[in-house]
Amino acid sequence: MSSVRIALNELRRLTAGKLPKLAMLALVLVPLLYASFYLYANYDPYGRLNKLPAAVVSADIGATDSEGTQRNIGREVTDELVGSGTFQWHEVSAEEAQNGVRDDKYSFAITIPREFSTALLSTGNFQPQxxxxxLTTNDANNYLSGTIADQVAEQVRATIAEKVGSEAADRFLVGFSTIYGKIEEASRGATQLADGAGQLVSGQQQLADGASQLSTGSTQLSTGLNTLRDSTKELPSKSKQLADGASQVAAGNAKVASAAQVAAGASTDLQNSLDNANGQLAQALRNGGLSEEEVQHALSVLGQLRKPVDDANAKIQQANSDLSRLADGARQVSEGAAQLAASAPTLVDGIGKAADGAQQLVDGSSKLATGEQDALKGSTQLRDGANQLRDGLGAGLKEIPNPDDPTRQATANTIADPVAVNSVGVASAGTYGAGLAPFFIALATWIGAFVLFLLLRPLSTRALTAGASPVRVAVGGWLASALLGIAQVIVLFGAVTWLVGIHVAHPLGAIGFAILVSLSFTAIVHALNALFGAVGKFLGLVLLVLQLVSAGGTFPWQTIPDALYPLHIVLPMGYAIDGFRHLLYSGASLQILGDIGVLVAYLVGALAVSAYAASKRRMWTVSQLKPELSL
Structure with a gap:
């Protein structure tokens, strides 16, 4: 007989009847069932994180920034989180968040402290914090929830850091703009200083021109007086006739000498004013921040500019001395007026020229005084411009930050990393393996219960035939699997803790809970086999698949499709996983009582179903005597 013929005969045997055909179809569909449900449940868990409840606590009281504006960055962050829709955010109090994470009401919580804004805005005052x-997590709720929460907290931290860094850079650039404005004001002051200096030079030039004109007038006066002298040389015999004229000349010369003295005095006052201006200018330049070398250089340049004024003053003083001597000579001439009487017309003409020269001397003195006033005005503007330059530069200097080295380094570090995440775990798994241990322990316990009934008979045919009580038959059929199941979980926990190295927070409680889980699972699988026979084994496999996709063993159960929510609530494996998480990580809490209650209810209910199946099996049928499908 060929191999193909053997295979065909076996398939023909397995499909001889309606139930075997359905069994074959079920065997073909098992991989599809597993893959389709699993892919359906885990198609896009990250796209359903908005179903995951999370708490946010905003205790920030706000702070005032460097511009005097009241800010509450904690409130801004909270509003952005709640409005983002990335999670099912709930803004609650700190106590509600702590209790909610502990009791699995919230997957995690983010708390923004009281001084949050104060710390973030501290760099603007060079007091970096x-x-x-x-971030509060609880691996007893779901290990991956904590991992997701870590990523969320890091994204929040990065977003805040980027926002605060951008604002710090903006304040930095605004500071530069302020400094620019102050320096611009100082520049305008410097421009006015330069204009004042230019006017000072112009005034000094006018002063030099006036002094020059005064010198020219003095020369003309000297020429006229020389003419007078030459005309009177040959008139010694006519002095009597010239007595009156000589007296008038003497009087005119005295007036001229007096005018010259006034001009000389004015010139002397101008020199004193310029000397005082030198000292005031030097002090103003020092107050403006110029060095002593720059001040002396400026005074040297000013000294060169006023040299023509000094030269003019020397000539004015000399002219005054000459005119004084001239007045004395005129007096002597008056005494010899008798000798000049015959030359009176010539003498009158000379006196007229002397008078014209004296008038020019007066005009020059007037211009000299005007030039002095312009120079004084220019010096005043120079002083005002220097003061404005000083004030502008001083104000700009105050706007430039000048922290010490430690403060500057701390500020730079805070701007670069303004936010830290403080992770607080209500319960921590520690490792990825420990995080998934509750899921795999619960899965292994179900598989252990499933394989037991590949060998064990759910109900004793002998006891049923003997008319034993259905309850005793049901309990007796389950008790053997229960004992083997207990042995399975004890061996399992030994391997998990000693060989794998998973730390268990409460070993005795965890083992006791694992025994309860095994008793419940074996009772459920026992009931399926007792009630449905060979089909019950297939149903046990289907139930395993449904629990795998709905129990929330890996991703939080809130991320599964809404259609699978009822399965999570009804099926027992989710409660087993939840109980293992609490016992492996944080110890028993009031929440675990609910898990225990559900598993006990399943245990009692499954035994009741097994008793019902035993009661039905007391009436023998043809299908029982000769079943279509036997495994």
């Missing part, structure tokens, strides 16, 4: 947000 690193802000902190607190």
């Amino acid at each position: 690193q802000a902190t947000i607190t």
Whole structure:
């Protein structure tokens, strides 16, 4: 007989009847059932994180920034989180968040502390503080929830850091703009200083021109007087006739000498004013921030500019001395007026020229005084411009930050990393393997219960035939699997803790709970086999698949499709996983009582179903005597 013929005969045997055909179809569909449900449940868990409840606590009281504006960055962050829709955010109090994470009401919580804004805005005052947000997780709820929460907290931290860094850079650039404005004001002051200096030079030039004109007038006066002298040389015999004229000349010369003295006095006052201006200018330049070398250089340049004025003053003084001597000579001439009487017309003409020269001397003195006033005005503007330059530069200097080295380094570090995440775990798994241990322990316990009934008979045919009580038959059929199941979980926990190295927070409680899970699972599989026979084994496999996709063993159960929510609530494996998480990580809490209650209810209910199946099996049928499908 060929191999193909053997295979065909076996398939023909397995499909001889309606139930075997359905069994073959079920065997073909098992991989599809597993893959389709699993892919359906885990198609896009990250796209359903908005179903995952999370708490946010905003205790920030706000702070005032460097521009005097009241800010509450904690409130801004909270509003952005709640409005983002990335999770099912709930803004609650700190106590509600702590209790909610502990009791699995919230997957995690983010807390923004009281001084959050104060810390973030501290760099603007060069008192750097690193802000902190607190992330509270509980691996007893779901290990991957904590991992997701870590990523969320990091994204929040990065977003805040980017926002605060951008604002710090903006304040930095605004500071530069302020400094620019102050320096611009100082520049305008410097321009006015230069204009004042130019006017000072112009005034000094006018002063030099006036002095020059005064010198020219003095020369003309000298020429006229020389003419007078030459005309009177040959008139010694006519002095009597010239007595009156000589007296008038003497009087005119005295007036001229007096005018010259006034001009000389004015010139002397101008020199004193310029000397005082030198000292005031030097002090103003020092107050403006110029060095002593720059001040002396400026005074040297000013000295060169006023040299023509000094030269003019020397000539004015000399002219005054000459005119004084001239007045004395005129007096002597008056005494010899008798000798000049015959030359009176010539003498009158000379006196007229002397008078014209004296008038020019007066005009020059007037211009000299005007030039002095212009120079004084220019010096005043120079002083005002220097003061404005000083004030502008001083104000700009105050706007430039000048922290010490430690403050500058701390500020730079805080701007670069303004927010820290403080992770607080209500319960921590520690490792990825420990995080998934509750899921795999629960899965292994179900598989252990499933394989037991590949060998064990759910109900004793002998006891049923003997008319034993259905309850005793049901309990007796389950008790053997229960004992083997207990042995399975004890061996399992030994391997998990000693060989794999998974730390168990409460070993005795965890083992006791694992025994309860095994008793419940073996009772459920026992009931399926007792009630449905060979089909019950297939149903046990289907039930395993449904629990795998709905129990929330890996991703939080809230991320599964809404259609699978009822399965999570009804089927027992989710409660087994939840109980293992609490016992492996944080110890028993009031929440675990609900898990225990559900598993006990399943245990009692499954035994009741097994008793019902035993009661039905007491009436023998043809299908029982000769079943279509036997495994």
